[in-house]
Amino acid sequence: MRRRLAWIVIGSAILILCGCWDQQLLKNERNVSIGGFDQGIDGLLRATVSIRDIQVSESGANDSSEVHSVLARSTQHARELLNQEVSGGYSPVKIRVLLLGEEFVRNHDFLPYFDVYYRDPKSPLNAKVAVTKGKAEDLIRIRKIGNKTIGLHIDDLLKGMEQTTAIPRINIQTLHPLDRGYDFALPYLVNKGGMPSLNGIALFSGTKMTEILxxxxxxxxxxxxxxxxxxxxxxxxxxxxxxxxxxxxxxxxxxxxxxxxxxxxxxxxxxxxxxxxxxxxxxxxxxxxxxxxxxxxxxxxxxxxxxxxxxxxxxxxxxxxxxxxxxxxxxxxxxxxxxxxxxxxxxxxxxxxxxxxxxxxxxxxxxxxx
Amino acid sequence: MGFFSKVFSNNRHKSARAANVRRTPPTEEKVAATLQENISYVHQALFHTEDLVNRSIPCFEKQAYLLYLNSVCDSDKIHQLILKPLLQAQDANPDRDLTAASVEKHTDLEKAIDLMIRGYAVLFLEGSEDCYAVQVNQINNRAVNEPANEKAIQGAHDGFIESMQVNLQLVRKQINSRNLVVRKYSLGKMTKTDATIVYLNDLANPELVEEIDRKITAIDADNVMNGLLVLEYIENQSFSPFPQILQSERPDRVAANLLEGRVALLMEGTPAALIMPVSFFTFYQSPDDYNSRSLAGSFIRLLRLFSFFIAIALPSYYIAVVSFHYEVIPMELFYQIKGSVEKIPYPPILEALFMELTIELLREAGMRLPAPIGQSIGIVGGLVIGDAVVRVGLVSYPMITVVALTAIASFVVPSHEMSYSVRLLRFPVMIAASLLGFLGICIGFALILIHLCKLESFGSPYFAPASPMRLRDWKDSFVRLPFWKLNERPIDPNPQQLVQEKRSKGGTGDDRG
Structure with missing residues (x-):
């Protein structure tokens, strides 16, 4: 009897007490749809994100975009700083596009900032990567184009361009530094009067951008x-x-x-x-x-x-x-x-x-x- | 701990009252020579019950009395089968003139009294040491209609009724074989309900029949009125979520199972047969599979098996995704789900439990109420609650979709018992999913599979032919191949003859069968 009691106590403790420590409720998370890296002052990283919010009602869905920008030491540090600004839990797992400012990739080795994406099992490895003329932040601050938020817009833009072979199929995963022996090229976006538009590709030598086609x-x-x-x-x-x-x-x-x-x-x-x-x-x-x-x-x-x-x-x-x-x-x-x-x-x-x-x-x- | 031991113990040895009751088995009592003695004995044995009629019959030189219980006897039959032939005969002789099909001559009064209770009229003659028991029981059978819970679109539309006699006849009508054996039992010390097991002597495994016989004769209860009571007495594991005996109200389904070497149990007053041993997949076979062509039958059967997974796993999968692994949702769907989930004030597991229990409530309410009101409950539940609950913000749209799909999937199972177990099983899996996400679902399914593989139904493996695997039997479990492909019976009931046909597809062109 005593043993059975012990089992009941253990069983109910497992059921009642263990739960939820690693829970990650969808409703509490704020999801980033597009992120950007720019060169900040003093060798710091200027990280900009746009959080896409959606409100579903009977009349349909309504999108909105909330932009945050921080100056950080590394990507993970940027996440921490962003979490201090963002209400709810900050979650980068649904990033669709990562923008890299041209100045940043011409002068910096950007791969160290990607390291965190290869370590976290929930990383958005299929997010696309693109270089922007000028600052990535400026493009993200457009927020919305028509009904689409900027993240969705650029994602769809790049997807369409990939299909018509204007840009190579590149995402975070294909950029992994273990894949050696060739150099990659990233799509090159410009801000055309408040409208992001594709303007060829940026060629990289190693991890630095060197040329535009x-x-x-x-x-x-x-x-x-x-x-x-x-x-x-x-x-x-x-x-x-x-x-x-x-x-x-x-x-x-x-x-x-x-x-x-x-x-x-x-x-x-x-x-x-x-x-x-x-x-x-x-x-x-x-x-x-x-x-x-x-x-x-x-x-x-x-x-x-x-x-x-x-x-x-x-x-x-x-x-x-x-x-x-x-x-x-x-x-x-x-x-x-x-x-x-x-x-x-x-x-x-x-x-x-x-x-x-x-x-x-x-x-x-x-x-x-x- | 005393509480648990009291609740769960069988208190056979502890109860003081049980020990005090003495049941004296009725001893034999010879029919006495004097009529009056016999009549008063019967009266006393039945405690002067007031539906006991004794009618004197004036046709014999000696005095004669007819005794019967008028509540169980048909007065028309008494008139036709007893009074008319006796009174019309010149020189009445009960041995010759009683024209009923069932006339028994007894010398034992106790036996005669037992028969009277079952609707026999007993004729006593002055000076005779025999009495004649004539079967004149009243029969109120309903029509042999299609059972409401096992409808088939094509094929036979007859179903079992509450009379075992009629049910046996329905089975015999399907299988005209001299090998069809019927074994009788009388169950319940008080109720003495008739029960029979039916099997094919040249197919059913003798050990299986013996095992069932042992289990049935072991029942030592006062009250075994119902076939479903027997089910709990003879099934292997009463606390398993899976039913180990198939109930069917369809004679064609019973016959088909008998022809696979299984055994059916029929009971007086129960409009269903209990079929044993069965495997998990038997519950997903429906007569419709066999009445339609094999492609259609296979499609429907696969759909049903798929519904098993939906009914158990869909709500838990949704819970796991929404509370642990939302990165697996494709992007556009992700924002749609997120948009409608965002305003829900509590975690998904509560949302799901709330909705699932609401649906179970609605189903129960709709079932208990008479048909016209039941429908309106369905409308109130489906439309009003379903819509209002989202507008108020208690449940999200995706959850409503998931729960509705789950409910539909759990209705698809052709057996009511299995439908219950599927509905029960999804709750623990849901809780596991809410605690550990996908890992929880994996653990839940692993436990269910382990249990299924371990479970036995009367000595034959419950999860056959998946485990132990026999690919040849998959022809009639996951899919249904054409009949000429089914050369062997399934092996799980261990039939005496495995081969059921050789080359059945004749003709010159195509004789691959």
Whole structure:
């Protein structure tokens, strides 16, 4: 009997006393939808967040955005400071976008500030990361665009851009420092009169931003690095001469890409890269409309191929100058030529590597007009 | 601790009153030669009960008396079966003229009295040491209607009624086999209720029949009026949340189970058969699965099994998500849920318990009330409470959705008993979820699974064919494959013949069966 009593006491104690120590009630939390890092004074971090609140009533939901900004020593410190300002529990687990101010990423190694995201199991690892021209804080302070809060707006904007292959698919997880051997590029946002807008991508060398590519260049860059999104559309010149009116442009949809990247190391330990790109495209807009003629089409293919090859060479040149290894050539060297890699001063070597770039294009479809 | 021991002990040996009661078993009493002696003995044995009628019959040279209890006898039958033939005969001879189907000749008065209670009329003759008991009991059977709680859309629409005789006939009608055996029992020392077990002699495992026989004969209670009482006496674990005996009011369901080598128990006054042994999946089989084609049947059955998980896990999953792991909700849904949860003044577990108990209350209220009022309760509950409770801010919209889905899922189970256990089980899982989140749900489900794997129904594994696993039996547990695929019976009742068909799909084109 006494033993049974003990069991009953233990059982009810487990039931009644243990509860709720790690509870995290949804209704008590305040959720950040977008966060931004800027350079603060004295080497401190200026962290800005927008908390999205929603009120559901019978007539529908109503969004509002509350912006807080603190000056902190580290990300975790920023969270503590923000928690002192925010009513309810501060919760970063639903961050959709992390913005990095341009000045901050050009001068600072930003990865130490990301460390906390890789340690907390509840981290929003799929949050997107973007660089903003000027300060991230200014963009977050826009608060709302139309009915959407700023976090949701930028998230949707980046999502759409990813699908049309204007920007690479990058989130906090893919930025993890363990993933070595290539350099990443982040979307580059500008504040266009109170409206965030995409303006190409920011190239990084290591963890510092070094160069910007505009949207046209970024599309080609993504083709060259073999990371096409759902679809990719480019408007190119259809004549060699300088285009003067809209008849001189053609728009193509890339259907299929075939990329060959070869890193060759000669006997003298000279590194060279062969990058061949084969595209199969659909013409979706061709105002001059002469494609029913096979010679015209072949001519157009040739012009476009040359044009893309030239553009690609320019992009690779830019990348080399910016010390941005977006194709992962370092990774190939690490895995296939480890001895060479150990002797190599990569930062010095990379801009010297000769690239053999060729883009060939084939039109497979010209739409339903014959 | 004295409190618990008093509540839970069986006080068989402690109660002083139980010890004092002496029950004297009725001894044999020969029919006396004199009529008067017999009549007064019967009167005394029945304590001069006032529904005892004795009618003298003038047709014999000797004096004759007919004794019966008019409350249980049909006067039309007495007239047709006893009086008419005796009075019309030239030289009345009870051995020849009593035309009833059941006439018993007894020399034991006690036996005759027992029969009188059951609706026999007893004829005593002056100078004779025999008495004739004629069955003239009144029969008030309701029609063999489709049972209200086990409706089938297609297939047979007959159901058991309160008469065991009729029920047995319904079963026999389904299985015209000489192997169908009926064993009779009389249960309850006072009530002496008739009960039978029915099984197929060439299928049912003899050890199983023996075990059931042992359990039934062991019942030593005064009152066993109801089949559901027997259920508690013979089931293995009364405190398990899962029913280990299937109740069915459908003869076709009983017949199908008999043909798998199971045993059915029928009782007088109970419009249901108890089928044993059963496995967990038996409760999720419905006659509709077999009456429709196999694809449709399989779909519905999978849906039902899925409903088991919804009914147990959905509220607890929601509670765990909202109070521990809200990061798993997709983004847009997250803000929708957050928006409606934000104004709720108490934790989700209380919200859920409040709503679940409200639904149980509504169901109970709707069930007890007569049909027209029951409907209005449903409307009041469903619309008024459901809507008002959100406007007042007591419960959030998502919780209403979750609870409603759960309630619907718990109604899907074809067996009422299993539906109760599912409804009961979700409360502990909900509490576990509110304490430990997903881990709590895992622990809850692990405990349930452990229990299911351990449980036995009359010696056969309860969770078969999932554990012990027999893939061949999955054909008729998770899904229902076409009948020509079901070449073997399920192994869990351990039938004497496993093979139930060989090649049944004839014809030239397709004879893969």
């Amino acid at each position: 505009n949207t046209d260049e970024s599309r080609l860059y993504l083709l060259l690095s073999d990371s096409m999104g759902r679809d990719l559309r480019m408007t190119l010149k259809s004549k060699k001469i300088n285009a003067s009116n809209s008849y001189d442009y053609v728009t193509i949809d890339v259907k299929k890409i075939q990329r060959k990247l070869k890193v060759k190391v000669s006997n003298k330990q000279d590194i060279s890269v062969k990058l061949h790109l084969k595209l199969r495209v659909t013409v979706v807009e061709d105002p001059s409309n002469h494609l029913y003629d096979i010679t015209v089409m072949n001519n157009l293919e040739r012009i476009l191929s040359e044009q893309l090859t030239d553009d690609s060479k320019m992009i690779v040149h830019k990348m080399q100058k910016a010390e941005h290894d977006g194709f992962g050539i370092a990774r190939r060297l690490m895995s296939y030529h480890p001895k060479l890699w150990k002797q190599l001063d990569w930062i010095k070597e990379y801009p010297q590597i000769p690239f053999d770039i060729r883009v060939s294009l084939q039109i497979v479809n010209t739409g339903i007009t014959q």
